[in-house]
Amino acid sequence: MKITYVARKVTLRDNFKELVERKLKKIEKVFSDSAEATVVVTLEKNRQTVEITIRDGSMVYRAESTMQEMNDALDKVVDLISRQLRKHKTRLSKRLKTGSLDDLYVDDTAEFPVEDELSIVRKKQIPVKPVSVEEAILQMEMIGHKFYMFTNSETGEINVVYVRNNGAYGLLEPSKND
Numbered sequence: 288m289k290i291t292y293v294a295r296k297v298t299l300r301d302n303f304k305e306l307v308e309r310k311l312k313k314i315e316k317v318f319s320d321s322a323e324a325t326v327v328v329t330l331e332k333n334r335q336t337v338e339i340t341i342r343d344g345s346m347v348y349r350a351e352s353t354m355q356e357m358n359d360a361l362d363k364v365v366d367l368i369s370r371q372l373r374k375h376k377t378r379l380s381k382r383l384k385t386g387s388l389d390d391l392y393v394d395d396t397a398e399f400p401v402e403d404e405l406s407i408v409r410k411k412q413i414p415v416k417p418v419s420v421e422e423a424i425l426q427m428e429m430i431g432h433k434f435y436m437f438t439n440s441e442t443g444e445i446n447v448v449y450v451r452n453n454g455a456y457g458l459l460e461p462s463k464n465d
Contacts, residue, residue: 288311288320288322289324290307290311290323290326291323291325291326292304292328293325293327293328295327295330296329297329297357299328303328303357306358306361310361310362311339313365313369314368319343321343321344322342323341324339324340324341325339325340325342327339333355334355335353335355335356335357336351336353337351337352337361338350338364339365339368345422345426346426347426347429347430348371348372348430349430349431350364350365350367350431352364352367371429375425375428415436415438416437417437417439417440417443418437418438418440419439419440420439420441420448420458423435427449427450433449433450434450435447435449439460442460444460445461446460447459
């Protein structure tokens with residue numbers, strides 16, 4: 288697994304990088320050889336945030352934790368990703384080790400100035416691959432978002448799955464205006 292480090296307002300020591308590699312090695316066997324992990328460490332006042340995103344084929348696993356110590360946050364993040372993998376083990380076994388990493392996410396992290404309440408502060412471009420509704424829900428859970436946009440493999444249309452306030456899932460489909 289290829290690991291990329293991003294440090295924001297902090298300098299990462301070699302012993303932290305070695306610790307990350309040791310911890311990710313434990314779950315590395317689940318992923319294909321082309322899997323890529325991005326470890327983002329951010330220092331904000333006395334709190335340290337560790338975020339790990341693992342991309343493998345069409346699957347994305349993401350976890351984030353903020354604590355006073357970087358190593359504690361790392362432990363929590365690896366635990367969260369391991370829990371995601373265990374939770375979805377049967378569904379993942381069908382989908383892992385297939386797909387292309389290159390098509391997964393194109394992220395434009397350019398920040399726009401906040402001028403009023405309706406200004407856009409972040410813009411992301413994602414390819415909307417044809418997937419089933421079940422796989423879209425799985426992807427949404429893996430990245431920890433409350434919604435996920437995708438091309439429905441059955442209808443060929445752009446759809447959005449989302450988590451409702453009661454914990455159930457919803458599906459938004461375009462309507463045909465006559």
